[in-house]
Structure formats: structure tokens, C-alpha cells
Amino acid sequence: MSIAIPSGLVQNGTGIPQVCTRHGEAASVGKPVKFWSKPPIWSYFLIILGALPFLIVTLILRKEVRAQAWPFCPQCEKTHKNRLITGIALIALLPLSFVVASGAGDTGALLTLLGLVAAFAGLLVLARGAYRMLPGGFASRDGSTVDFPKAHPQFVTAAHAAYAQAAQQYAAWQAGQHAPYAQPTVGYQPPQQ
Numbered sequence: 001m002s003i004a005i006p007s008g009l010v011q012n013g014t015g016i017p018q019v020c021t022r023h024g025e026a027a028s029v030g031k032p033v034k035f036w037s038k039p040p041i042w043s044y045f046l047i048i049l050g051a052l053p054f055l056i057v058t059l060i061l062r063k064e065v066r067a068q069a070w071p072f073c074p075q076c077e078k079t080h081k082n083r084l085i086t087g088i089a090l091i092a093l094l095p096l097s098f099v100v101a102s103g104a105g106d107t108g109a110l111l112t113l114l115g116l117v118a119a120f121a122g123l124l125v126l127a128r129g130a131y132r133m134l135p136g137g138f139a140s141r142d143g144s145t146v147d148f149p150k151a152h153p154q155f156v157t158a159a160h161a162a163y164a165q166a167a168q169q170y171a172a173w174q175a176g177q178h179a180p181y182a183q184p185t186v187g188y189q190p191p192q193q
């Protein structure tokens with residue numbers, strides 16, 4: 001299921017349910033998370049000009065929404081730890097491949113290449129295991145919402161409830177702001193039990 005949560009409610013925490021986005025389970029831990037917007041499709045054409053123009057444009061256009069404590073369940077914590085360990089182990093193969101390759105003669109170049117491939121795969125695994133990536137959320141292009149295209153139905157339900165509660169609190173706060181200027185209702189009697 002998909003849901004878009006207003007960025008303001010992500011930043012101040014009132015729109016964040018205490019339910020994991022991926023698994024719909026009760027959260028066991030809250031981690032600071034930055035949600036970024038996806039680069040626009042046309043920006044990928046800049047790669048033709050080189051990585052730098054693409055990076056600059058991506059960074060300028062990127063919207064960021066920060067959550068101070070995003071909910072994660074024990075399963076997410078486990079995924080994060082596993083990917084961290086796997087990623088580091090794969091990256092550690094690179095210096096190892098240099099050492100082995102130096103004494104391997106002709107096959108040395110192939111070993112070094114394998115080490116590079118393993119290190120690149122390790123970086124990808126590390127990135128995929130980051131707490132920032134696990135909820136699968138992206139800031140919208142204008143930065144007004146954080147979108148979750150593949151959220152767990154239980155997360156969606158809980159997020160709607162959190163939104164309704166935040167809206168209610170806001171309405172109550174607004175009523176309180178305007179109360180001193182409100183006219184008292186003359187002749188109104190509270191219902192008697």
C-alpha cells in the first residue's frame with residue numbers, strides 16, 4: 001500500500017506511527033532518518049556530461065525531510081545488522097585480493113578484478129541496509145510530503161490514525177488561539193445529566 005505523510009508531521013514526529021513501515025510490527029527502536037527526493041528523470045541525461053554535473057544538479061534539487069526517531073521493528077534491526085556485516089566483509093575482500101594477487105602471477109589481475117567487484121557489491125549491500133533506506137520512503141519533488149509506495153498495510157492504518165490525531169490536536173490548538181476573541185454563547189446551558 002502507498003501513503004504520503006505531510007513533511008511537517010514527519011519532522012515534528014506527530015505524524016509518525018509507532019509501527020514499522022516494512023513489516024507492520026510494533027517498533028522496538030527509533031532512529032534518526034533523512035528522507036531524500038528522487039532525482040528527476042531528465043537529470044540522468046547529465047551523466048553523459050560526466051558524473052560531476054549530475055551530482056551537482058542532484059544535490060541542488062534534492063529535498064530532504066528529517067525524522068528524529070523513525071520506527072523500526074526487531075526484523076529491521078536484524079536486516080540492518082546483517083547487511084552491515086555482509087557489506088563490510090565484502091569490502092574487506094578488496095585489500096585481501098591485493099595481497100593474494102601480488103603472489104599469484106597471471107591470475108593476479110583477475111583476482112584484483114574480483115576484489116573490486118566484491119567491494120562494489122559490499123557498498124551496495126551497505127547502502128541497502130542503511131536505516132535511511134529500510135523504510136522505502138522518498139521525499140516528494142516539492143518536499144511537501146514523504147511518500148511510501150510499498151508500505152505495510154498496518155503502517156498505513158497507523159499512519160492515518162496518527163495523522164487524524166495530529167489534525168485534532170492542531171484544531172484544538174487553533175481553537176485555543178482564537179478563544180479569547182470568541183464571543184461567549186449567550187443563554188447556552190450545558191446539557192444536564
Ligand SMILES: [Zn+2]
Nearest residue numbers: 020023073076
Ligand atoms: Zn520492520
